[in-house]
Every structure is written in C-alpha cells, then in structure tokens.
Amino acid sequence: MLHRTLISVVDDDQPHRESMRKLIMLLGYTVEAFSSAADFLASRALPETACLVTDVNMPGMTGVELHRRLVDAGYAIPTILVTAYPDEVVRDQALKDGVVCYLSKPVDDDILERCVRSALRSGTPIEDNS
Structure with a gap:
C-alpha cells in the first residue's frame, strides 16, 4: 500500500541517497530525493514534506543547518538526521x-x-536512536 505521505531525502552522497529513497519507498511512502539542502529548499516538495531524512555532513548547508532553517521559517517538518x-x-x-x-x-x-513512523505520528523523539 502506497501512502500519499511525502518523505524527502537530502543527501549529497548519490549511492546513499538512492538506497535511502528505495528503502523508504519499500516501506510504502512517496519519496523525493535531493542532492543538497538548497535543492530541497527550492523545490515544490518543501511544503508537502511530512518527514525529512537528511545527511548531517553536506557541502553548502549541513543537515543541522537545514533543520534550523526550516524551523526558523515556520516549517514544522519532523526531521531525521543521518551521519557517517x-x-x-x-x-x-x-x-x-x-x-x-x-x-x-x-x-x-x-x-x-x-x-x-514516530516522525509521522507526532514528531516526538524516540529514545533508541543511536
């Protein structure tokens, strides 16, 4: 079953971005993938994004900076940070x-x-996220 819920993935590492996109699609969600925070911020997907999965270390703007920019702009998009x-x-x-x-x-x-699932439910952190 495909959820209409949009999950956006932002990662400058193309193979990781693609594997994350496929994995989230297998979970049944609609996915848009972006190679940079700037691409995501300029996209039509931004206001429709129900959950953001972003790499921490990216050139230009990090995932942490992207999250802060969204919060400062009034977007309450639950965010999952991923890092190597x-x-x-x-x-x-x-x-x-x-x-x-x-x-x-x-x-x-x-x-x-x-x-x-936690992000889409309420945006509340889950404890076991090491």
Whole structure:
C-alpha cells in the first residue's frame, strides 16, 4: 500500500541517497530525493514534506543547518538526521533542537522505519536512536 505521505531525502552522497529513497519507498511512502539542502529548499516538495531524512555532513548547508532553517521559517517538518560521522555533541544538540532521530550510517532498516513512523505520528523523539 502506497501512502500519499511525502518523505524527502537530502543527501549529497548519490549511492546513499538512492538506497535511502528505495528503502523508504519499500516501506510504502512517496519519496523525493535531493542532492543538497538548497535543492530541497527550492523545490515544490518543501511544503508537502511530512518527514525529512537528511545527511548531517553536506557541502553548502549541513543537515543541522537545514533543520534550523526550516524551523526558523515556520516549517514544522519532523526531521531525521543521518551521519557517517556520529558526534555526541551534535547529536545531543540536534535532539534538543527537535530532531526526531539521529542515526549512524549504515542505517538499520528497522530503526529507520521506527523513526519515520514516530516522525509521522507526532514528531516526538524516540529514545533508541543511536
């Protein structure tokens, strides 16, 4: 069953972006994928996005900066951050700033699914998101 719910994926790493897009599609969601925060911000998908999955370390604007920009602009899009370089300080600050999950690459499929469901339910963080 395909949900009309739109999940946007932002990651500058093309293979990871594509695998994340396919995984979320397999979970039954509609997915738009973007190679940069700027591309996402300029897209028509922005106001329709129900959940954002973004890489932390990207050129131009990081996933953390993207989340802050959205919050400052009044978009309450539940956000999941993904990183190949986990950092406890960044993680703790991101969770304080309202990010739903902070996940390490490679992302566990089941944890990603739980994070997406949590994000779509209420945007409340789930605790087990290492």
